[in-house]
Amino acid sequence: MxxxxxxxxxxxxxxxxxxxxxxxxxxxxxxxxxxxxxxxxxxxxxxxxxxxxxxxxxxxxxxxxxxxxxxxxxxxxxxxxxxxxxxxxxxxxxxxxxxxxxxxxxxxxxxxxxxxxxxxxxxxxxxxxxxxxxxxxxxxxxxxxxxxxxxxxxxxxxxxxxxxxxxxxxxxxxxxxxxxxxxxxxxxxxxxxxxxxxxxxxxxxESCAHPLYKRKIVDARESDTEYTNLYGRGRWRAPHRVIRTTSHELWKGELPPDGTEVGQPIIGHTTIYDVEEDVPRFSGKVPNFSTAGDVESMVMYASIGVGxxxxxxxxxxxxxxxxxxxxxxxxxxxxxxxxxxxxxxxxxxxx
CATH class of the missing domain: 3.20.20.70 (Aldolase class I)
Structure with missing residues (x-):
């Protein structure tokens, strides 16, 4: 209001x-x-x-x-x-x-x-x-x-x-x-x-999010998010809420409690502002319009309201x-x- x-x-x-x-x-x-x-x-x-x-x-x-x-x-x-x-x-x-x-x-x-x-x-x-x-x-x-x-x-x-x-x-x-x-x-x-x-x-x-990210938000139900600390631990150990994609469910048990994205397989590449960066599995980098690779396996932040x-x-x-x-x-x-x-x-x- x-x-x-x-x-x-x-x-x-x-x-x-x-x-x-x-x-x-x-x-x-x-x-x-x-x-x-x-x-x-x-x-x-x-x-x-x-x-x-x-x-x-x-x-x-x-x-x-x-x-x-x-x-x-x-x-x-x-x-x-x-x-x-x-x-x-x-x-x-x-x-x-x-x-x-x-x-x-x-x-x-x-x-x-x-x-x-x-x-x-x-x-x-x-x-x-x-x-x-x-x-x-x-x-x-x-x-x-x-x-x-x-x-x-x-x-x-x-x-x-x-x-x-x-x-x-x-x-x-x-x-x-x-x-x-x-x-x-x-x-x-x-x-x-x-x-x-x-x-x-x-x-x-107008959002710069990757089209697949936008589509995942639209397709998600209210029960399709999870509160976790899985992604981006090497940069910022902070809890976050994400969409429970198929890849998230498949891989979330593969990272030990003290593990980070450092040393994980590279699943894609992205340009953030003007810097080209690798995207390892469990990275906290969300896919933007420039992102290429296994976008499905990248983190997609979302609230309960996606439903x-x-x-x-x-x-x-x-x-x-x-x-x-x-x-x-x-x-x-x-x-x-x-x-x-x-x-x-x-x-x-x-x-």
Whole structure:
């Protein structure tokens, strides 16, 4: 639903950074042009040249606000410096601390800060640091998942804990349609996030994901994901949710608990930004449009919500569908429980 003026966007519908390079300028611009808020994803290595290129290329496609996301587990100082130099509207940070002095530095450059968290404790720390929005990620989310709690419980717990802080709260994890959108609002969120670990924006026309990856998302059922730590251990030992493909089921028992992708057979090749890379079995590299080889055997991050995704759509139609669908639910379904009043009118104008 929509928090008017959220980060300068028409709707508080966020397309989070799809990593490492799935949310390119075309997808981000499409989301922002449709009234949502799109986020690029910075490389996991210090590549300020790539950060500048991504931002400038996106500005050629949209005049609307957008941002860029960084994973704080990696060395991001140079990438953040470039984002501030380019004065993007917002910086998305995840998986690490971003203290008050860092937030202040962003604010001095005119850049807002969005912090994705997975616990009440993290949310309080982010709010105390002065961030401009908090994304609450439930364990239902796809990709790397920092939370250990379901969104149905975590979201209202964060809302209660942050009473008194003037910070918008955005819900993430398994939300793919207007029903999830309205449900998140009823739990106290001011908006929703789809994309990075939640996969809805992966399955779009503009996404840089490999066509097979998009098709696997569309074909997957709600029971076809698994929360695991199988992939990419040599680079980042973090739990994640993936599609249980045939290859995943075949090979998941072949890697010992202390094993990594290092030394595993090479099953394909990919270009991430401008770097050609091998893809070993159990790599954490998701297949993008350049990937060749045994794509079926590569990791495909996805949330529990994949069972509700049935087609590949333009990003703009997803934003439009969320807004219009939420309005319909409020007016036709929830509206019958409300007396005609200014309160009801207020609800219908939020989206």
């Amino acid at each position: 929509v928090y008017q003026g959220f980060l300068g966007a028409q709707h508080a519908i966020l397309q989070a950074p799809l990593g490492p390079d799935l949310s390119g300028p075309a997808l981000v611009a499409a989301v922002s042009n449709a009234g949502g808020f799109g986020f690029l994803r910075a490389p996991d290595q210090p590549r300020p040249d790539i950060v500048r290129q991504l931002i400038q290329s996106t500005r050629e496609l949209t005049e609307r606000p957008f941002g860029i996301g960084v994973v704080l587990h990696f060395d991001q100082d140079e990438n953040i410096r470039m984002a501030l130099e380019e004065k993007v509207t917002a910086l998305w940070v995840f998986w690490g601390d971003f203290p008050e002095e860092k937030v202040d530095e962003c604010h001095k450059c005119g850049v807002k800060v969005v912090h994705q968290i997975g616990s009440v404790e993290e949310a309080i720390k982010a709010a105390q640091a002065g961030v401009d929005a908090i994304v609450v990620q439930g364990i239902e989310a796809g990709g790397h998942v920092i939370s250990q709690v379901g969104l149905l419980v975590l979201l209202p717990a964060v809302v209660d804990a942050l009473r008194g802080y003037n910070v918008p709260i955005i819900a993430a994890g398994g939300i793919v349609d207007a029903r999830g959108y309205v449900a998140a609002l009823s739990l106290g969120a001011q908006g929703v996030c789809l994309g990075t670990r939640y996969r809805k924006f992966v399955a779009t026309v 509700l995704i049935h087609e590949i759509l333009p990003a703009a139609s997803i934003v439009k569908g969320l807004v219009e669908g939420a309005q319909t639910i409020i007016q036709q379904q929830l509206g019958r429980f409300l007396d005609p009043s200014p309160c009801r009118e207020g609800l219908t104008t939020m989206v």
